[in-house]
Amino acid sequence: MSIFELFINNFPRLMSGLWVTIYVTLIALAIAAVLGICFGLMLISSNRILRGIAKVYVAIIRGTPIIVQAFFIYFGIPNVTGVRLDATTAGIITLSLNAGAYSAELVRGGIQSVPKGQMEAARSLGLSKSQAMTQVILPQAIRIMLPSIVNQCIITLKDSSILSVIGLTELTQTGRLIIANNFESFKMWIIVAIMYLIPILILTKISQTIEKRLKIGKN
Amino acid sequence: MAKIEVKNLKKSFDDLEVLKDINLEVEEGEVICVIGPSGSGKSTMLRCINALEESTGGTIIVDDNDITDKNGDIDLYRQNIGMVFQQFNLFPHKSVLENVMMAPVTLKLKTKEEAEETARNLLKRVGLAEKADSMPSELSGGQQQRVAIARALAMNPDVMLFDEPTSALDPEMVGEVLNVMKELAQEGMTMVVVTHEMGFAREVADRVIFIDDGFIVEEGPPQEVFNNPQNDRTKDFLNKVL
Numbered sequence: 359m360s361i362f363e364l365f366i367n368n369f370p371r372l373m374s375g376l377w378v379t380i381y382v383t384l385i386a387l388a389i390a391a392v393l394g395i396c397f398g399l400m401l402i403s404s405n406r407i408l409r410g411i412a413k414v415y416v417a418i419i420r421g422t423p424i425i426v427q428a429f430f431i432y433f434g435i436p437n438v439t440g441v442r443l444d445a446t447t448a449g450i451i452t453l454s455l456n457a458g459a460y461s462a463e464l465v466r467g468g469i470q471s472v473p474k475g476q477m478e479a480a481r482s483l484g485l486s487k488s489q490a491m492t493q494v495i496l497p498q499a500i501r502i503m504l505p506s507i508v509n510q511c512i513i514t515l516k517d518s519s520i521l522s523v524i525g526l527t528e529l530t531q532t533g534r535l536i537i538a539n540n541f542e543s544f545k546m547w548i549i550v551a552i553m554y555l556i557p558i559l560i561l562t563k564i565s566q567t568i569e570k571r572l573k574i575g576k577n
Numbered sequence: 578m579a580k581i582e583v584k585n586l587k588k589s590f591d592d593l594e595v596l597k598d599i600n601l602e603v604e605e606g607e608v609i610c611v612i613g614p615s616g617s618g619k620s621t622m623l624r625c626i627n628a629l630e631e632s633t634g635g636t637i638i639v640d641d642n643d644i645t646d647k648n649g650d651i652d653l654y655r656q657n658i659g660m661v662f663q664q665f666n667l668f669p670h671k672s673v674l675e676n677v678m679m680a681p682v683t684l685k686l687k688t689k690e691e692a693e694e695t696a697r698n699l700l701k702r703v704g705l706a707e708k709a710d711s712m713p714s715e716l717s718g719g720q721q722q723r724v725a726i727a728r729a730l731a732m733n734p735d736v737m738l739f740d741e742p743t744s745a746l747d748p749e750m751v752g753e754v755l756n757v758m759k760e761l762a763q764e765g766m767t768m769v770v771v772t773h774e775m776g777f778a779r780e781v782a783d784r785v786i787f788i789d790d791g792f793i794v795e796e797g798p799p800q801e802v803f804n805n806p807q808n809d810r811t812k813d814f815l816n817k818v819l
Contacts (some may be wrong), residue, residue, distance in 0.1 A: 478629055479666035479725075483680035483732055484656030493683055497670050 361545045368536050368549075375532025376553055382446065382528060383515045386453035390514070393458025398465025399491075412462060419459035425520050428452045432524040449521035449528075457514045464506050468499035501572050508565035512558050519554075529553055580605045580640060580736060580767045581626065587634035588621055595621045597791035599635070603736075606765045610778035610799070613788035614814055619771045622788065623738050626769065627658045640735055656684065659729030663741040665721040667713040667728070673700065674709040677728045692731070699727040703757050719750030723757055730761075737761065739770040775819060779803055787811045 365372070400412035419427070432448040435441075443451070472495050480490035500507075522531035533550040537543045581603035588596040595618045603609055611619045624630040626637055628644050628651050637644040642654040668676050677696035681687040687695065700706050703723040705716075713721055722742055729737060739758065743751045755777050762768055762781050772778060778785050778799055785802040787795040787810075795802060795811045803819070806812045 473664075473666075475662060475664050475666035476668065479660075479662060479668070480680075481652075482627055482629065482655060482658070482660040482662075483728070484652050484684055485680060486652045489683055493679060494668055498668075501670070 359542070359545075361548060364540075364542055364545050365549050368546075371532055371536060372529070372549065372553065375527060375529040378446075378526065378532075379515070379518050379528040379530075379554075380557065382449055382453060382521065382526070383511075383518050386450050386457055386518070387511055387514055389450070389454035390457035390461050390510075393454065394461025394465050397458065397462035398469065401462060401466040402469060416459045416462055419456055420463075424452065424456050424517055425523055427456060428521060428524050445521070445524050445526040448524055449518070449526045452521065453514060453518055456517065457510060460510055460513075461507075464503050464510065465499070468503035468506075469495055471502050472498045504565065504569055504572070508561060511561060515558060515561075516554065578641070579603060579638075580607070581769070582638040583622075583626070583635070584637075585635035586622065586625060586632055586637060588618070588625055588630060589633045595791055596625070596632075599788075599791075599793060601786070601793065603767060603769060605735075605767055607783045608762045608766075608768045608781055609770065609784050609786060610782035611769065611771045611786045611788060612773070612775070612778060612814075613794075617788045618791045619788045620740050623740050623769060623771050626736075626738055627655050627660055629660075656680075656686075656732050657735050659732060659734035659737040661722070661725050661729055661737070661739045661742045663744050665713075665718070665725045665745070667721055667725055669713050671713075672709070673705065673711050673713065673716070673724050676713065676724060677731045680728070680732055686732075695731055696727070699730050700724070702730075702760075703727045704753070717750060718746045719753045722746065722750075722754045726754075726757055726761070736767045736769070739768065739772070741771050741773065743772070743774055773818070775803070775815075787814065789814070 359367070397412040397415055400408040401416070403409050428448070431452050432443065432445065436443065476494050476498065477490055480494040481487070485493065518528055519530035521528055522534065525531070527535070529550055533546050537546045540546075579602040581601070583599055583601040586596055586599040587594070599622055611623065613619045621630055625632045626639065626644065632645050635645065639654065640657055642657070643649055644651070644654055668679065671679060674693065674696055677699055678689070678692040681692045681695070682689055697706065697709060700709055703726055705720060705723055705727070708716060708720060708724075713724065716724065742758070743754050746754065751774065755774060758768070758770070758777070759781050770782070782799050784796060785799045786793055787802060787808070789810050795806060795808045802811065803815065806815055
Protein backbone atom coordinates (compact mmCIF):
# COMPACT_ATOMS: atom_id res chain seq x y z
CA MET A 359 0.00 0.00 0.00
CA SER A 360 1.29 3.44 -0.84
CA ILE A 361 1.68 6.07 1.84
CA PHE A 362 -1.22 7.99 0.31
CA GLU A 363 -3.52 4.95 0.39
CA LEU A 364 -2.54 4.34 4.00
CA PHE A 365 -3.46 7.90 4.84
CA ILE A 366 -6.83 7.68 3.05
CA ASN A 367 -7.68 4.32 4.61
CA ASN A 368 -6.99 5.57 8.12
CA PHE A 369 -8.19 9.11 7.54
CA PRO A 370 -11.07 9.16 10.08
CA ARG A 371 -8.94 7.73 12.89
CA LEU A 372 -6.00 10.00 12.12
CA MET A 373 -8.20 13.08 12.01
CA SER A 374 -9.84 12.20 15.29
CA GLY A 375 -6.35 11.73 16.78
CA LEU A 376 -5.25 15.08 15.40
CA TRP A 377 -8.39 16.68 16.77
CA VAL A 378 -7.67 15.33 20.28
CA THR A 379 -4.12 16.62 20.02
CA ILE A 380 -5.31 20.05 18.95
CA TYR A 381 -8.08 20.54 21.45
CA VAL A 382 -6.08 19.19 24.38
CA THR A 383 -3.29 21.58 23.37
CA LEU A 384 -5.62 24.56 22.94
CA ILE A 385 -7.35 24.07 26.29
CA ALA A 386 -4.01 23.52 28.00
CA LEU A 387 -2.58 26.66 26.43
CA ALA A 388 -5.57 28.73 27.53
CA ILE A 389 -5.16 27.52 31.12
CA ALA A 390 -1.39 27.95 30.86
CA ALA A 391 -1.83 31.57 29.79
CA VAL A 392 -3.77 32.31 32.96
CA LEU A 393 -1.30 30.34 35.10
CA GLY A 394 1.62 32.01 33.35
CA ILE A 395 0.38 35.55 33.95
CA CYS A 396 -0.55 34.85 37.59
CA PHE A 397 2.65 33.03 38.49
CA GLY A 398 4.75 35.35 36.32
CA LEU A 399 3.45 38.37 38.25
CA MET A 400 4.02 36.46 41.49
CA LEU A 401 7.63 35.83 40.49
CA ILE A 402 8.27 39.58 40.41
CA SER A 403 6.01 40.42 43.35
CA SER A 404 7.48 42.25 46.31
CA ASN A 405 5.61 39.83 48.56
CA ARG A 406 8.04 37.12 49.63
CA ILE A 407 5.44 34.42 50.16
CA LEU A 408 3.85 34.88 46.73
CA ARG A 409 7.28 34.90 45.16
CA GLY A 410 8.23 31.77 47.08
CA ILE A 411 5.13 29.85 45.99
CA ALA A 412 5.71 30.75 42.33
CA LYS A 413 9.38 29.82 42.51
CA VAL A 414 8.59 26.40 44.00
CA TYR A 415 5.95 25.74 41.32
CA VAL A 416 8.32 26.64 38.50
CA ALA A 417 11.20 24.70 40.05
CA ILE A 418 9.15 21.50 40.47
CA ILE A 419 7.73 21.55 36.95
CA ARG A 420 10.99 22.48 35.29
CA GLY A 421 12.92 20.04 37.40
CA THR A 422 10.88 16.95 36.58
CA PRO A 423 10.15 15.18 33.27
CA ILE A 424 6.69 15.75 31.86
CA ILE A 425 6.19 12.00 31.57
CA VAL A 426 6.66 11.66 35.34
CA GLN A 427 4.20 14.51 35.87
CA ALA A 428 1.65 12.73 33.67
CA PHE A 429 2.08 9.43 35.54
CA PHE A 430 1.84 11.22 38.87
CA ILE A 431 -1.41 12.98 37.95
CA TYR A 432 -3.01 10.00 36.20
CA PHE A 433 -1.87 7.14 38.42
CA GLY A 434 -0.26 8.69 41.51
CA ILE A 435 -2.97 11.01 42.75
CA PRO A 436 -5.91 8.52 42.31
CA ASN A 437 -3.84 6.03 44.28
CA VAL A 438 -4.24 8.31 47.33
CA THR A 439 -7.57 10.02 46.68
CA GLY A 440 -9.34 7.07 45.10
CA VAL A 441 -10.79 9.42 42.47
CA ARG A 442 -9.75 8.46 38.99
CA LEU A 443 -9.49 11.18 36.36
CA ASP A 444 -10.08 10.26 32.74
CA ALA A 445 -7.05 10.41 30.48
CA THR A 446 -8.20 13.59 28.74
CA THR A 447 -8.62 15.55 31.97
CA ALA A 448 -5.36 14.24 33.41
CA GLY A 449 -3.64 15.05 30.14
CA ILE A 450 -4.95 18.59 30.05
CA ILE A 451 -3.92 19.15 33.67
CA THR A 452 -0.43 17.85 33.02
CA LEU A 453 0.04 19.92 29.91
CA SER A 454 -1.40 23.09 31.52
CA LEU A 455 0.76 22.85 34.61
CA ASN A 456 3.80 22.23 32.44
CA ALA A 457 3.23 25.04 29.95
CA GLY A 458 2.09 27.33 32.79
CA ALA A 459 5.44 27.06 34.55
CA TYR A 460 7.42 27.86 31.43
CA SER A 461 5.03 30.70 30.58
CA ALA A 462 5.47 32.15 34.06
CA GLU A 463 9.18 32.47 33.33
CA LEU A 464 8.36 34.05 29.96
CA VAL A 465 6.05 36.59 31.59
CA ARG A 466 8.64 37.40 34.24
CA GLY A 467 11.36 37.83 31.64
CA GLY A 468 9.12 39.91 29.37
CA ILE A 469 8.06 42.29 32.13
CA GLN A 470 11.60 42.67 33.42
CA SER A 471 12.89 43.47 29.95
CA VAL A 472 10.75 46.63 29.86
CA PRO A 473 13.00 49.46 31.08
CA LYS A 474 12.43 50.54 34.68
CA GLY A 475 11.82 54.12 33.59
CA GLN A 476 8.54 53.07 31.97
CA MET A 477 7.02 52.05 35.29
CA GLU A 478 8.40 55.19 36.93
CA ALA A 479 6.99 57.46 34.23
CA ALA A 480 3.56 55.86 34.51
CA ARG A 481 3.56 56.02 38.31
CA SER A 482 4.77 59.63 38.28
CA LEU A 483 1.61 60.55 36.35
CA GLY A 484 -0.51 59.12 39.15
CA LEU A 485 -1.29 55.68 37.74
CA SER A 486 -1.56 52.85 40.24
CA LYS A 487 0.73 49.87 39.94
CA SER A 488 -1.91 47.76 38.21
CA GLN A 489 -2.92 50.58 35.84
CA ALA A 490 0.74 51.05 34.92
CA MET A 491 1.01 47.31 34.34
CA THR A 492 -1.98 47.07 32.01
CA GLN A 493 -1.47 50.36 30.17
CA VAL A 494 2.29 50.57 29.88
CA ILE A 495 4.25 47.48 30.91
CA LEU A 496 2.25 44.50 29.62
CA PRO A 497 1.62 45.86 26.10
CA GLN A 498 5.36 46.28 25.69
CA ALA A 499 6.21 43.01 27.42
CA ILE A 500 3.87 41.02 25.16
CA ARG A 501 5.61 42.36 22.06
CA ILE A 502 8.94 41.27 23.47
CA MET A 503 7.54 37.88 24.51
CA LEU A 504 5.69 37.08 21.30
CA PRO A 505 8.34 34.87 19.64
CA SER A 506 8.80 32.92 22.88
CA ILE A 507 5.03 32.54 23.29
CA VAL A 508 4.74 30.96 19.83
CA ASN A 509 7.70 28.76 20.66
CA GLN A 510 5.93 27.63 23.85
CA CYS A 511 2.77 26.83 21.85
CA ILE A 512 4.81 24.65 19.52
CA ILE A 513 6.51 22.87 22.42
CA THR A 514 3.17 22.22 24.13
CA LEU A 515 1.66 20.85 20.92
CA LYS A 516 4.57 18.44 20.59
CA ASP A 517 4.60 17.60 24.30
CA SER A 518 0.98 16.48 24.02
CA SER A 519 2.33 13.35 22.26
CA ILE A 520 3.73 12.26 25.63
CA LEU A 521 0.15 11.91 26.86
CA SER A 522 -0.05 8.74 24.77
CA VAL A 523 1.63 7.03 27.74
CA ILE A 524 -1.51 7.47 29.83
CA GLY A 525 -3.65 6.11 27.01
CA LEU A 526 -4.97 9.35 25.58
CA THR A 527 -5.79 8.60 21.92
CA GLU A 528 -4.24 11.69 20.50
CA LEU A 529 -2.30 11.66 17.27
CA THR A 530 0.74 9.66 18.42
CA GLN A 531 -1.33 7.05 20.24
CA THR A 532 -3.58 6.77 17.17
CA GLY A 533 -0.52 6.10 15.04
CA ARG A 534 0.60 3.36 17.40
CA LEU A 535 -2.82 1.72 17.37
CA ILE A 536 -2.98 1.76 13.58
CA ILE A 537 0.53 0.29 13.31
CA ALA A 538 -0.46 -2.48 15.74
CA ASN A 539 -2.94 -3.58 13.08
CA ASN A 540 -1.06 -3.08 9.82
CA PHE A 541 2.65 -3.13 10.85
CA GLU A 542 3.39 -0.26 8.43
CA SER A 543 5.48 1.61 10.95
CA PHE A 544 7.81 3.39 8.47
CA LYS A 545 5.04 4.98 6.44
CA MET A 546 2.69 5.55 9.37
CA TRP A 547 5.26 7.49 11.40
CA ILE A 548 5.98 9.65 8.38
CA ILE A 549 2.26 10.40 8.12
CA VAL A 550 2.04 11.20 11.84
CA ALA A 551 5.14 13.42 11.64
CA ILE A 552 3.70 15.39 8.72
CA MET A 553 0.43 15.82 10.60
CA TYR A 554 2.37 17.47 13.45
CA LEU A 555 4.49 19.48 11.07
CA ILE A 556 1.66 21.17 9.18
CA PRO A 557 -0.09 22.92 12.12
CA ILE A 558 3.31 23.92 13.51
CA LEU A 559 4.37 25.48 10.23
CA ILE A 560 1.08 27.37 10.08
CA LEU A 561 1.64 28.61 13.63
CA THR A 562 5.14 29.78 12.77
CA LYS A 563 3.88 31.62 9.71
CA ILE A 564 1.16 33.40 11.70
CA SER A 565 3.63 34.52 14.32
CA GLN A 566 6.02 35.88 11.71
CA THR A 567 3.19 37.91 10.21
CA ILE A 568 2.13 39.31 13.58
CA GLU A 569 5.72 40.10 14.48
CA LYS A 570 6.24 41.96 11.24
CA ARG A 571 3.07 43.95 11.79
CA LEU A 572 4.04 44.88 15.35
CA LYS A 573 7.44 46.04 14.16
CA ILE A 574 5.83 48.33 11.62
CA GLY A 575 3.55 49.70 14.32
CA LYS A 576 6.53 50.53 16.46
CA ASN A 577 8.36 52.63 13.89
CA MET B 578 2.20 77.85 53.37
CA ALA B 579 4.99 76.66 51.13
CA LYS B 580 4.13 74.55 48.08
CA ILE B 581 6.84 72.01 48.91
CA GLU B 582 8.16 71.48 52.40
CA VAL B 583 11.02 69.06 52.98
CA LYS B 584 12.01 68.52 56.59
CA ASN B 585 14.97 66.49 57.86
CA LEU B 586 14.83 64.26 54.80
CA LYS B 587 17.07 61.22 54.99
CA LYS B 588 17.57 58.48 52.43
CA SER B 589 19.82 55.44 52.59
CA PHE B 590 20.37 52.66 50.09
CA ASP B 591 21.34 49.75 52.31
CA ASP B 592 24.47 51.04 54.09
CA LEU B 593 24.96 54.02 51.82
CA GLU B 594 23.57 57.23 53.27
CA VAL B 595 22.78 59.40 50.25
CA LEU B 596 20.69 62.13 51.86
CA LYS B 597 21.73 63.02 55.39
CA ASP B 598 19.54 65.92 56.41
CA ILE B 599 17.77 67.92 53.73
CA ASN B 600 15.57 70.88 54.59
CA LEU B 601 13.91 72.85 51.84
CA GLU B 602 10.88 75.03 51.29
CA VAL B 603 9.62 75.96 47.87
CA GLU B 604 7.05 78.74 47.54
CA GLU B 605 4.29 78.78 44.97
CA GLY B 606 5.62 79.90 41.58
CA GLU B 607 9.21 79.60 42.68
CA VAL B 608 11.82 78.04 40.39
CA ILE B 609 14.56 76.17 42.21
CA CYS B 610 17.63 74.85 40.44
CA VAL B 611 19.50 72.10 42.23
CA ILE B 612 23.17 71.77 41.34
CA GLY B 613 25.99 69.64 42.71
CA PRO B 614 28.52 66.97 41.79
CA SER B 615 27.28 63.60 40.55
CA GLY B 616 26.50 61.26 43.40
CA SER B 617 25.75 64.18 45.70
CA GLY B 618 22.13 63.08 46.13
CA LYS B 619 20.36 65.77 44.10
CA SER B 620 18.41 63.36 41.88
CA THR B 621 17.60 61.19 44.88
CA MET B 622 16.16 64.22 46.65
CA LEU B 623 13.99 65.02 43.64
CA ARG B 624 12.78 61.43 43.40
CA CYS B 625 11.87 61.45 47.08
CA ILE B 626 9.55 64.43 46.49
CA ASN B 627 7.17 62.25 44.43
CA ALA B 628 8.05 59.09 46.32
CA LEU B 629 9.69 57.29 43.42
CA GLU B 630 12.26 56.73 46.13
CA GLU B 631 10.91 55.94 49.55
CA SER B 632 12.53 58.26 52.08
CA THR B 633 14.20 56.72 55.13
CA GLY B 634 13.41 59.61 57.47
CA GLY B 635 11.88 63.06 57.66
CA THR B 636 8.74 64.46 56.09
CA ILE B 637 7.83 65.87 52.69
CA ILE B 638 4.69 67.91 52.27
CA VAL B 639 3.53 68.91 48.79
CA ASP B 640 0.37 71.03 48.63
CA ASP B 641 -0.70 69.95 52.12
CA ASN B 642 -0.30 66.27 51.19
CA ASP B 643 2.14 64.27 53.28
CA ILE B 644 4.10 62.34 50.67
CA THR B 645 5.94 60.34 53.33
CA ASP B 646 2.73 59.13 55.01
CA LYS B 647 2.57 55.41 54.31
CA ASN B 648 -1.21 55.44 54.69
CA GLY B 649 -1.65 58.31 52.27
CA ASP B 650 -2.89 57.85 48.72
CA ILE B 651 0.38 58.38 46.88
CA ASP B 652 -1.23 57.77 43.47
CA LEU B 653 -3.55 60.71 44.12
CA TYR B 654 -0.74 62.96 45.42
CA ARG B 655 1.40 62.20 42.39
CA GLN B 656 -1.33 63.43 40.03
CA ASN B 657 -0.43 66.89 41.25
CA ILE B 658 3.33 66.51 40.80
CA GLY B 659 4.64 66.32 37.25
CA MET B 660 7.99 64.74 36.57
CA VAL B 661 10.34 64.91 33.61
CA PHE B 662 13.10 62.33 33.38
CA GLN B 663 16.61 62.39 32.00
CA GLN B 664 15.79 59.52 29.61
CA PHE B 665 12.36 60.98 28.60
CA ASN B 666 10.65 57.63 29.26
CA LEU B 667 7.97 58.15 26.65
CA PHE B 668 5.75 55.12 26.10
CA PRO B 669 7.17 53.67 22.86
CA HIS B 670 4.03 51.69 21.95
CA LYS B 671 1.81 54.78 21.98
CA SER B 672 1.76 57.71 19.58
CA VAL B 673 2.80 61.17 20.74
CA LEU B 674 -0.83 62.17 21.19
CA GLU B 675 -1.67 58.97 23.09
CA ASN B 676 1.33 59.52 25.36
CA VAL B 677 -0.05 62.90 26.39
CA MET B 678 -3.68 61.70 26.67
CA MET B 679 -3.06 58.45 28.48
CA ALA B 680 -2.97 59.48 32.14
CA PRO B 681 -6.04 61.76 32.26
CA VAL B 682 -8.08 59.16 30.35
CA THR B 683 -6.88 56.15 32.35
CA LEU B 684 -7.55 57.99 35.60
CA LYS B 685 -11.00 59.01 34.28
CA LEU B 686 -10.32 62.69 34.89
CA LYS B 687 -11.27 63.55 31.34
CA THR B 688 -13.22 62.01 28.49
CA LYS B 689 -11.24 60.97 25.44
CA GLU B 690 -12.42 64.06 23.53
CA GLU B 691 -11.48 66.46 26.33
CA ALA B 692 -8.13 64.78 26.83
CA GLU B 693 -7.38 64.94 23.12
CA GLU B 694 -8.18 68.64 22.99
CA THR B 695 -5.92 69.33 25.98
CA ALA B 696 -3.20 67.15 24.50
CA ARG B 697 -3.28 68.96 21.15
CA ASN B 698 -3.11 72.32 22.90
CA LEU B 699 -0.17 71.18 25.00
CA LEU B 700 1.64 69.83 21.96
CA LYS B 701 1.11 73.16 20.25
CA ARG B 702 2.53 74.86 23.32
CA VAL B 703 5.74 72.81 23.17
CA GLY B 704 5.91 73.37 19.41
CA LEU B 705 5.06 69.84 18.32
CA ALA B 706 1.45 70.10 17.10
CA GLU B 707 2.33 68.49 13.78
CA LYS B 708 3.96 65.49 15.49
CA ALA B 709 0.80 64.34 17.27
CA ASP B 710 0.45 61.17 15.22
CA SER B 711 4.16 60.25 15.17
CA MET B 712 5.60 57.49 17.29
CA PRO B 713 8.19 58.53 19.90
CA SER B 714 10.95 56.64 18.06
CA GLU B 715 10.47 58.96 15.08
CA LEU B 716 11.34 62.04 17.14
CA SER B 717 14.68 63.56 18.06
CA GLY B 718 15.73 63.57 21.71
CA GLY B 719 14.79 67.21 22.13
CA GLN B 720 11.35 66.60 20.63
CA GLN B 721 10.83 63.54 22.84
CA GLN B 722 11.68 65.53 25.93
CA ARG B 723 9.23 68.27 24.94
CA VAL B 724 6.52 65.61 24.53
CA ALA B 725 7.45 64.31 27.98
CA ILE B 726 6.91 67.82 29.37
CA ALA B 727 3.52 68.01 27.63
CA ARG B 728 2.63 64.58 29.03
CA ALA B 729 3.38 65.74 32.56
CA LEU B 730 1.46 68.99 32.05
CA ALA B 731 -1.60 67.05 30.82
CA MET B 732 -2.30 66.15 34.46
CA ASN B 733 -2.42 69.88 35.20
CA PRO B 734 0.04 69.57 38.09
CA ASP B 735 0.81 72.32 40.62
CA VAL B 736 4.45 71.33 40.81
CA MET B 737 6.92 70.15 38.17
CA LEU B 738 10.07 68.19 38.91
CA PHE B 739 12.84 67.99 36.32
CA ASP B 740 15.53 65.35 36.73
CA GLU B 741 18.46 66.47 34.55
CA PRO B 742 16.11 66.97 31.60
CA THR B 743 18.85 67.93 29.12
CA SER B 744 21.67 65.59 30.16
CA ALA B 745 20.82 62.91 27.59
CA LEU B 746 20.44 65.37 24.71
CA ASP B 747 22.77 66.28 21.89
CA PRO B 748 24.07 69.80 22.50
CA GLU B 749 22.07 71.37 19.66
CA MET B 750 18.80 70.16 21.21
CA VAL B 751 19.35 71.46 24.71
CA GLY B 752 18.09 74.95 23.84
CA GLU B 753 14.64 73.92 22.62
CA VAL B 754 13.93 72.04 25.85
CA LEU B 755 15.26 74.80 28.08
CA ASN B 756 13.11 77.32 26.21
CA VAL B 757 9.96 75.33 26.95
CA MET B 758 11.00 75.14 30.59
CA LYS B 759 11.69 78.86 30.68
CA GLU B 760 8.24 79.64 29.34
CA LEU B 761 6.74 77.36 31.94
CA ALA B 762 8.65 79.20 34.66
CA GLN B 763 7.46 82.55 33.35
CA GLU B 764 3.87 81.32 33.48
CA GLY B 765 4.30 80.83 37.20
CA MET B 766 4.79 77.06 37.50
CA THR B 767 6.43 75.88 40.70
CA MET B 768 9.52 74.03 39.53
CA VAL B 769 12.38 72.07 41.01
CA VAL B 770 15.07 71.45 38.40
CA VAL B 771 18.09 69.24 38.91
CA THR B 772 20.47 70.42 36.22
CA HIS B 773 24.00 70.86 34.98
CA GLU B 774 22.93 73.82 32.83
CA MET B 775 24.46 76.64 34.83
CA GLY B 776 23.35 79.23 32.25
CA PHE B 777 19.72 78.15 32.70
CA ALA B 778 20.05 78.19 36.48
CA ARG B 779 21.56 81.67 36.41
CA GLU B 780 18.88 83.04 34.11
CA VAL B 781 15.69 81.30 35.22
CA ALA B 782 16.10 80.17 38.82
CA ASP B 783 14.74 82.21 41.70
CA ARG B 784 16.97 80.25 44.00
CA VAL B 785 19.92 77.94 43.45
CA ILE B 786 20.65 75.08 45.80
CA PHE B 787 24.03 73.41 45.96
CA ILE B 788 23.95 69.86 47.31
CA ASP B 789 27.05 67.95 48.25
CA ASP B 790 27.46 64.75 50.19
CA GLY B 791 23.81 64.53 51.21
CA PHE B 792 23.45 68.06 52.59
CA ILE B 793 22.33 71.39 51.17
CA VAL B 794 25.64 73.18 51.47
CA GLU B 795 24.66 76.51 50.04
CA GLU B 796 21.55 78.21 48.73
CA GLY B 797 20.53 81.65 47.54
CA PRO B 798 19.67 83.73 44.49
CA PRO B 799 21.71 82.68 41.46
CA GLN B 800 23.80 85.88 41.37
CA GLU B 801 24.96 85.25 44.94
CA VAL B 802 25.65 81.54 44.58
CA PHE B 803 27.40 81.86 41.24
CA ASN B 804 29.23 85.17 41.74
CA ASN B 805 29.96 85.10 45.42
CA PRO B 806 29.84 81.53 46.78
CA GLN B 807 30.50 81.33 50.51
CA ASN B 808 31.27 77.66 50.97
CA ASP B 809 34.60 76.19 49.85
CA ARG B 810 32.95 73.14 48.31
CA THR B 811 30.63 75.35 46.27
CA LYS B 812 33.61 77.39 45.08
CA ASP B 813 35.47 74.25 44.18
CA PHE B 814 32.50 72.82 42.24
CA LEU B 815 31.77 76.06 40.38
CA ASN B 816 35.44 76.39 39.43
CA LYS B 817 35.23 73.00 37.76
CA VAL B 818 31.99 73.53 35.86
CA LEU B 819 32.00 77.21 34.91
